[in-house]
Amino acid sequence: MGYLSCNAESAISAANSKTSPSTFSKKSHHYSEKEKEKPNKIQEFNYKDLQAATNNFSDQKLLGRGSHGLVYKGVLQGRLVAIKKSSRTAQMSVTDSPNEVENEIDILSKLQGPRLVNLVGFSKNDSLDRLLVVEFMRNGTLYDVLHSSSRPPTWGRRIKLALQTAKAIDTLHSSSPPVIHRDIKSANVLIDRNFNARLGDFGLALRCVDDYRLRSTPPAGTMGYLDPCYVTPGNLSTKTDVFSFGILLLEIISGRKAIDMGHSPPSVVDWAIPLIRRGKFLAIYDPRIEPPKYPSVRKQLAVVAAKCVRSCKERRPTMKEVVVCLSGLSRLVPIRPWNGLANPCLMVDTMGRPVESRRVQVNSKGKGSDDRNLDVGDAKLGLPLRNSRRVYSHLGFRSNLLDLMVGPDEESEFRGENDGVEPKLAYSSGFQSRSFNGRSNRSKVLGYSKGSVSCIKRNDSVGENSNSLYRRDFKISGSSTVSMVADPS
Numbered sequence: 001m002g003y004l005s006c007n008a009e010s011a012i013s014a015a016n017s018k019t020s021p022s023t024f025s026k027k028s029h030h031y032s033e034k035e036k037e038k039p040n041k042i043q044e045f046n047y048k049d050l051q052a053a054t055n056n057f058s059d060q061k062l063l064g065r066g067s068h069g070l071v072y073k074g075v076l077q078g079r080l081v082a083i084k085k086s087s088r089t090a091q092m093s094v095t096d097s098p099n100e101v102e103n104e105i106d107i108l109s110k111l112q113g114p115r116l117v118n119l120v121g122f123s124k125n126d127s128l129d130r131l132l133v134v135e136f137m138r139n140g141t142l143y144d145v146l147h148s149s150s151r152p153p154t155w156g157r158r159i160k161l162a163l164q165t166a167k168a169i170d171t172l173h174s175s176s177p178p179v180i181h182r183d184i185k186s187a188n189v190l191i192d193r194n195f196n197a198r199l200g201d202f203g204l205a206l207r208c209v210d211d212y213r214l215r216s217t218p219p220a221g222t223m224g225y226l227d228p229c230y231v232t233p234g235n236l237s238t239k240t241d242v243f244s245f246g247i248l249l250l251e252i253i254s255g256r257k258a259i260d261m262g263h264s265p266p267s268v269v270d271w272a273i274p275l276i277r278r279g280k281f282l283a284i285y286d287p288r289i290e291p292p293k294y295p296s297v298r299k300q301l302a303v304v305a306a307k308c309v310r311s312c313k314e315r316r317p318t319m320k321e322v323v324v325c326l327s328g329l330s331r332l333v334p335i336r337p338w339n340g341l342a343n344p345c346l347m348v349d350t351m352g353r354p355v356e357s358r359r360v361q362v363n364s365k366g367k368g369s370d371d372r373n374l375d376v377g378d379a380k381l382g383l384p385l386r387n388s389r390r391v392y393s394h395l396g397f398r399s400n401l402l403d404l405m406v407g408p409d410e411e412s413e414f415r416g417e418n419d420g421v422e423p424k425l426a427y428s429s430g431f432q433s434r435s436f437n438g439r440s441n442r443s444k445v446l447g448y449s450k451g452s453v454s455c456i457k458r459n460d461s462v463g464e465n466s467n468s469l470y471r472r473d474f475k476i477s478g479s480s481t482v483s484m485v486a487d488p489s
């Protein structure tokens with residue numbers, strides 16, 4: 001058929017097809033037009049500044065390698081960024097279609113969203129390199145979280161990541177004109193510092209506006225995720241992304257890769273769908289962790305994935321419908337606190353010395369609405385944790401104090417001073433959390449910084465299901481600077 005040439009490891013782009021007449025300089029014109037409309041300005045960087053930010057694109061700064069270029073970590077104007085660099089081959093002339101990086105710049109310059117890896121800027125120079133600067137995602141990819149992490153994420157976390165990814169795709173499909181990503185896969189879902197999913201890699205994305213380009217761009221995507229209906233350019237639709245999302249959801253449910261030659265059948269969809277059809281929902285759930293508690297959750301999650309990968313694309317749900325379904329499931333399966341955070345924010349050894357630490361700045365002194373209020377910087381710890389009791393006493397903390405995370409082997413006895421309730425062990429695995437007060441679960445000491453203990457208090461209205469303190473409404477009492485203590489896994 002000539003169009004489908006996929007490689008199991010990476011996406012195949014349509015870079016060599018004679019598709020778009022636009023050149024880089026033409027697109028630059030769009031940026032300046034767009035910049036006038038947008039509050040979030042896309043910057044054009046000097047190539048030399050990007051060279052300096054990455055130590056001249058040194059291997060030490062290399063974050064990863066995609067099929068069409070390298071990704072580096074850098075600091076630009078005090079901000080951590082990821083810099084994507086692709087090299088045009090000398091044979092390509094300026095009339096060739098844009099490569100993936102150019103396409104990504106083109107798409108992202110007109111699209112921004114909280115669930116996307118947003119464009120910060122770009123650089124073009126006279127040489128063959130094209131550079132894209134995007135937000136830095138410090139916690140790797142969903143692929144890593146599912147397949148390389150020593151501690152697989154909980155169901156609450158998985159459903160939330162699936163929901164956030166679905167929202168990201170819905171953002172694209174709902175934009176005007178709609179954008180089709182064409183390469184939805186776990187390796188393209190990046191995890192930000194607050195462990196939220198963000199959709200990235202728009203190298204293959206197409207805007208449904210340019211009929212000529214849409215009609216003439218050959219199918220592309222990643223083997224294992226690619227919609228079997230998408231065999232000619234004319235078959236492309238938003239339902240192409242829905243199919244790939246269905247594969248990603250099966251991957252999240254089962255912990256199996258989209259294609260795994262170690263299994264029979266190797267394709268996750270060929271294995272899972274017959275089981276779902278026979279109502280054997282439990283069989284597809286990741287054996288590394290307990291399945292979701294409620295049978296209705298197990299069934300609904302499996303069924304929504306099965307609907308997304310229906311062979312008849314008209315019968316697949318829209319991403320909006322998927323978002324509604326996953327939102328409902330997400331409310332039923334809350335996230336447990338501390339679980340799944342890839343980066344420990346504060347660890348202390350048995351002597352109370354910080355092992356690795358970051359300080360979390362909470363910008364709001366009153367009510368914080370979500371994790372965007374948190375800004376992670378380097379910690380300068382003032383006191384070893386074993387002295388916290390003194391600090392605690394000094395601040396005269398109160399009855400609704402719940403947990404204090406203490407390092408492994410920390411023997412200090414922290415008790416609620418007001419009621420003498422025995423501390424309860426809330427979390428294990430190296431870190432222990434001790435309860436001060438069994439009756440009131442509304443606030444948590446997250447740590448200390450420069451000699452002060454800070455306390456984040458749950459908003460009373462949030463209720464029982466709000467386990468994730470820094471993702472939900474909270475009130476802050478005490479200092480507005482806190483050290484966040486997280487599970488070390």
Ligand SMILES: Nc1ncnc2c1ncn2[C@@H]1O[C@H](COP(=O)(O)OP(=O)(O)OP(=O)(O)O)[C@@H](O)[C@H]1O
Nearest residue numbers: 010011063064065066067071082135136137187201
């Ligand atoms: N914004 C980012 N922040 C942090 N790391 C990133 C970022 N973007 C990409 N990376 C890292 O670089 C790697 C390569 O990314 P890239 O998007 O170029 O390719 P890919 O999606 O992994 O592969 P392909 O291009 O073949 O689909 C990613 O796997 C990830 O580890």
